[in-house]
Every structure is written in C-alpha cells, then in structure tokens.
Amino acid sequence: MSSTGSTYGGSSLGAGDTHQATVPDTDVVGIAPVEAEHLVTDTAEDLSVFDAKTVERAQAIIARYPQSRSALLPMLHLVQSVEGRVSQAGIQFCALQLDLTAAEVSAVATFYTMYKRKSCGEHLVSVCTNTLCAVLGGDEIYKKLGEHLGADGKRLGHNETVGEPGQPGSITLEHAECLAACDLGPVIQVNYEFFDNQTPDKAVALVDALRKGEKPAPTRGAPLRDFRTAELELAGFWPEDEIDYRATVDGPSAAVETLRGAKLAEERGWTAPAMPNPPLPEVEKK
The missing domain is CATH 1.10.10 (Arc Repressor Mutant, subunit A)
Structure with a gap:
C-alpha cells in the first residue's frame, strides 16, 4: 500500500507532509512588477508644486x-x-x-471616492447610477455619455478623461452613488453642482457645452466653477471681496419638488407631533 494519501483534489502528499512543505518558496521580489528597491525603500517626492x-x-x-x-x-x-x-x-x-x-x-x-488618484479634467461629470436614478434613466445617461465622449469605438469609462486633464474643455466622467436628489432624478453633478431631471439628450448637450468652454447654470446651487476652483472652495477658501463672494455662492438652493411636502403641510395646517423627550438613564460612574 502506498505511503501517500490522496487529497480531495486527487493529488498525493507524503505521509505527514503538508501541501506547503511540498511546494518550493516563491521569490515574490523576483516576480514583482516593480523594482525590488521600491518594495523596501521610501521615495522622496518632489513637493515643489506646493508653493x-x-x-x-x-x-x-x-x-x-x-x-x-x-x-x-x-x-x-x-x-x-x-x-x-x-x-x-x-x-x-x-x-x-x-x-x-x-x-x-x-x-x-483611498477610502473616499471624492479624492481622485488620476488627474481630473476641467470638469468632473458625475452621473448618479444608484437605484432610483438608475431606474429613471441614470444608467442610460451614463452609457450615452460614455459612448459620446469616447473615441475610436471605445466608450469612455469610469474616472476616465477626454481631453488633456486640467486643460479647458477636458471632462472626467464618473458614475456616482446616491447624490441625495431622488426627487429630481435622474441627476448629474458637474464639479458637485446639480443638474436635475436629466435625459440622455440633455446630458449630451450639457457636456458639449462644457467642452466648448461654456458654463451652463446649474439647476440649483452656486454658479459653475472648474474642478480645481471647486476643490479650493471645499478646502474652505473663498473670495475675500464681498461682491465676488456673493457672485460665487448665490443661487437657487431648493427645488419646488423638494419643498412640495412642506408647502402642502403649511396650506393644510398639518403639524407633526412633538418629539418625545424621555429622561436619559443614569450612567454608572466609574
């Protein structure tokens, strides 16, 4: 009788051997797609771009x-x-x-999708493809834009850019999770400003205008800026001049659809019951 035992896969190992013991060690450094020193040393990056x-x-x-x-x-x-x-x-x-x-x-x-590892275009176009927007046409819009912005028969994909990143008219396309505008779906954001109630044709017209250097007015929110300016604002920096500041931020903030429930409640005298305010239990002191 053989001293080897059959495994589930039909292979045979020596009595008492493990699979690991019968396989030679793999030279992970030798097969790595980067040079060995990159695996064990830090690279000093050029930080001169940050003036x-x-x-x-x-x-x-x-x-x-x-x-x-x-x-x-x-x-x-x-x-x-x-x-x-x-x-x-x-x-x-x-x-x-x-x-x-x-x-x-x-x-x-790398945890948050709002931080990009590849250079973005002048405009970041985000198409909501979460459940409600997808059902209302978001998937179709995303597909249409990918085909329209692609080249040589290849559709532009997620986080891919048409044009030279950062240059006028360049666009980065992404499909996004819920953009918190279900009452106005399907929605698109350009540099995080809303364009509501979109259709494939309206979306194509929007990106065509962006590529020509135009800045269509968002449905709600502040006037459209380029991606890098929007990022500076998200970092908390705004024009110091009051007039320039107001021109940057002022715009319609709420849609009729969003306020419809509150308007009906006001017209019909509806009120919500008061929130209960039970006493909090005592916490044992340590």
Whole structure:
C-alpha cells in the first residue's frame, strides 16, 4: 500500500507532509512588477508644486482644529485644487504638514471616492447610477455619455478623461452613488453642482457645452466653477471681496419638488407631533 494519501483534489502528499512543505518558496521580489528597491525603500517626492501660498493655506486649515490630524479631509481637497488629484507627492505633503505617516494619509485618500488618484479634467461629470436614478434613466445617461465622449469605438469609462486633464474643455466622467436628489432624478453633478431631471439628450448637450468652454447654470446651487476652483472652495477658501463672494455662492438652493411636502403641510395646517423627550438613564460612574 502506498505511503501517500490522496487529497480531495486527487493529488498525493507524503505521509505527514503538508501541501506547503511540498511546494518550493516563491521569490515574490523576483516576480514583482516593480523594482525590488521600491518594495523596501521610501521615495522622496518632489513637493515643489506646493508653493508658499499652498503651505500658508495648509497652515490656515490646521489652525481651525484642536488637533491637527482633523484637518486631513480639507487638506486633501487643497491638494486637489493644486494638482487636480491626490498624487504621492500630495500624500507626502499632507503627512508632513499634519505630522502623520504616508500610510495614514493614504488610508483616507483611498477610502473616499471624492479624492481622485488620476488627474481630473476641467470638469468632473458625475452621473448618479444608484437605484432610483438608475431606474429613471441614470444608467442610460451614463452609457450615452460614455459612448459620446469616447473615441475610436471605445466608450469612455469610469474616472476616465477626454481631453488633456486640467486643460479647458477636458471632462472626467464618473458614475456616482446616491447624490441625495431622488426627487429630481435622474441627476448629474458637474464639479458637485446639480443638474436635475436629466435625459440622455440633455446630458449630451450639457457636456458639449462644457467642452466648448461654456458654463451652463446649474439647476440649483452656486454658479459653475472648474474642478480645481471647486476643490479650493471645499478646502474652505473663498473670495475675500464681498461682491465676488456673493457672485460665487448665490443661487437657487431648493427645488419646488423638494419643498412640495412642506408647502402642502403649511396650506393644510398639518403639524407633526412633538418629539418625545424621555429622561436619559443614569450612567454608572466609574
């Protein structure tokens, strides 16, 4: 009788052997797609793109918070306002400013979809493809835009850009999860400003206008800016002149559909019952 036993897959191992013991070690460094030294050493990135003004803004962000690490989210938006993405240099810049490790910054930058690892176009066009918008036509809109913006028979894909990133008329397309406008679906955002009640034809007309250098007025919200300017605003920096500031932020904020329920309640005298306010249980003191 053989001293080897059959495994589930039909292979045979020596008595008492494990599968690992019968397989030679793999040289992971040898088969790595990057040079070995990149696996074990840190690369010093060129941070010269972040000029003195950017450093000043970074310090202003940090000053808003009791703990500097709390400034990381707006700091990443600041980086995107400079580069149009979060590069390895941007990660190192944030880490140095906030006294964090590059790994800590990377963990945040790769968790949130609003931080881009590839350079964005002048305009970021986000098509909601979550359930309600998808049913109302969001999937069709996303497909139509991909075909319209693509080239050589290839559809433009998620987070891909037509044109030179950052240059006038360039567009990055993405499908987005819920954009919190179900009552106005299907919706598109351009640099996070809303364009409601879209159709494939209206969406195509919108991106065509953007590529020609036009800035159509959003359905709601502030006047349209380019992606990098929007990122600077998300970092918390606005025009200091009051007139310029108002021109930047003023715009219709709520749609008729959104306020319809409140309007009906007002007309018909409907009120909601008062919220209960039960006493909180005593917490045992330590």
